[in-house]
Amino acid sequence: MGLQNTMKALSDPIRREILGMLKGGRLSAGEIGEHFPVSGAAVSKHLSVLKEADLIRDTREGKFIYYELNASVLEEVMLWLTGLKGEGK
């Protein structure tokens, strides 16, 4: 994956909000979709972008697919940011 995938995934407000929602625990695709004024298909695509970036993981459970946050990937972003702020000039 890498930083590029991560940053691209984080550049969309809906995707960032999805991550925020998942901070509170796992949610099904449907539960996530209810919070946004777009179609389920659109949300599904956002989820696949986040999954591609490994920012979320999914588990099928019967009829539902549950998504959960994988915050470990954010470490790389944090490192890049602190590198930019610190060790200045």
Add this chain to the structure above:
Amino acid sequence: MGLQNTMKALSDPIRREILGMLKGGRLSAGEIGEHFPVSGAAVSKHLSVLKEADLIRDTREGKFIYYELNASVLEEVMLWLTGLKGEGK
């Protein structure tokens, strides 16, 4: 400004690399442009996106325009990221 502008600006690899270059001190548009295999016009547009997001500041000095990093804006991103990692569930 806001997080959205910042994240959008950070989503492009050339723009991130420009910020990395500026970590070492101010550089003119031309000096920045030399490091990338794209036209000066393209670099100029990247610079204007970064400036729009207030991630860089510019100062004209004679024939040259110098750009410098404004890392303070990154604080908001850091906060958002730590919020996502910490205070979990």
Add this chain to the structure above:
DNA sequence: TCCTTATTTAACTCTTTGGTTAAATATAGA
């Protein structure tokens, strides 16, 4: 098996993005 629900995938549209070249602007110097 058939029907309903949950979710994704396909096909398509519209907008945004990142690049190009050419023209415009700003400044220094002969």
Add this chain to the structure above:
DNA sequence: TCTATATTTAACCAAAGAGTTAAATAAGGA
């Protein structure tokens, strides 16, 4: 003033993004 240099802006183009609706897939239950 004329010319050369530094940089941006304008006009354009192709590719990527994000949305839509409709069809496909997956699973549960009558």
